[in-house]
Amino acid sequence: MTSGLRIRQIVFACESTERFSELTAILGLQTPFPDPGVAEFGLVNEVYALGDQFIEIVVPTTPEAPARRFLDRNGEGGYMAIFQVPDIQASRARLDAQKLRRVWDIDLDDISASHIHPADIGGAIVSIDEPRPASAWRWGGPDWDQRSAVGGVCGITLSAPDPVALGKTWATALGADYDDARNCFDTEDGPVCFQHGETTGITAYHLDLPDKASILKRASEQGCEIDARGFEFCGVQMLL
Template sequence: MSPPRLRQLVIAANSLDTADTLKSVLSLGEPFPDPGVAEFGLVNAVFAIGDQFLEVVVPTKDKAPARRFIDRGGEGGYMAIFQTDDMEALRARVDGLGIRRVWSIDLPDISASHLHPADIGGAIVSVDEPRPAGSWRWGGPGWRERSAPGRFTHAVLETPDPDALAQKWGLTFGLTADRQRLFLADSVIYFTEGPADRMTEFGIDIPDADKVMARAVEKDLPVEGRSISIAGITLKLDG
């Protein structure tokens, strides 16, 4: 089993206005509204960035897990979706570790498993195996035509015990944590100390970063250096 890829990062927000702001500031293409997320009490918007995806989910039901997440700690990084090339081995690994799979699906073009956040910690984690490897059902039809240039470079998770969480995620993916970091096939996951388990930062390598920062200022978003704050997430720009 090769190291996983980071394919999709998810923000839980109170309104799809967050998606509109991200589209404008990052100069993204049209998002895909996935009707399938209604199963989880959500509406959403999925943007393609290169062959990766930035999703905003908004709870529509009081008992939706995303509503409980927001009520507990505010808007923020909700979910990370990783691509594996061996779902059978990954599922066997997490089952052996006692990490519960709270939702699984096997379709002709993709298999996916959501791991219980209480067991893995830090965020809801999904591990997916698309077929063919370059495809991505969750991006919607025609996502390549709607894709904006760029890529995710990293994500940051805060937790009271960064070493323990890094080791747990490493065991899940068959990787060895290196000084509170996990090196994936195409990006890095950083684990830092904080008061609670929370995904707090997404790194994006994106063209025209100076113009992106200027648009963020025009939208009155908090900015510092090359970082933009929106809906409980810091977007750190590279490029």
């Protein structure tokens, strides 16, 4: 495990805002935060607190939005992974040394963040964020801790034709140690793993939630495909 490296927010790109209410119903989430700042990227969104982590759904509102291009290429799916890092300046220097382009940087009193170009890192947009204090999270909105459901995000799985290359690129970018035997690197919340697939992208988000049987029942009622491990939502396996 890399000290201070956390999975703080997972992101879906979806076609319709109807997905907001669907996910709320399935997971029993609390009142979300619609972040007006994502209009800069041609989006509307909702951000849901789950423990001290977050699930975000973005829906493009303009044809020029990067998420619109993602949807046109891939369909609905896992769009972004936001990692908390202990030292943003060291992380940015590491990215620059790897020649991984930063396509968006911000430095505010309570958080600094950088987005890595998905064409460089592969699989998704990756964001590195350093909140101040470490327990804070601006992107969750005001008083997110009062709107948080019980549970958490405990892993991410990606696929690629060359999963080892993708995994090592992510691990190096995030300052993590890649485990060749498991094809994973560890965070304080759980592993980020890589498996072989014909396409490159996020295939699963792993959630630690109470009452799995009720979640699967509600997912089925929302028209999601379910199995013993979890359900499919917005093109991603939600493994419980």
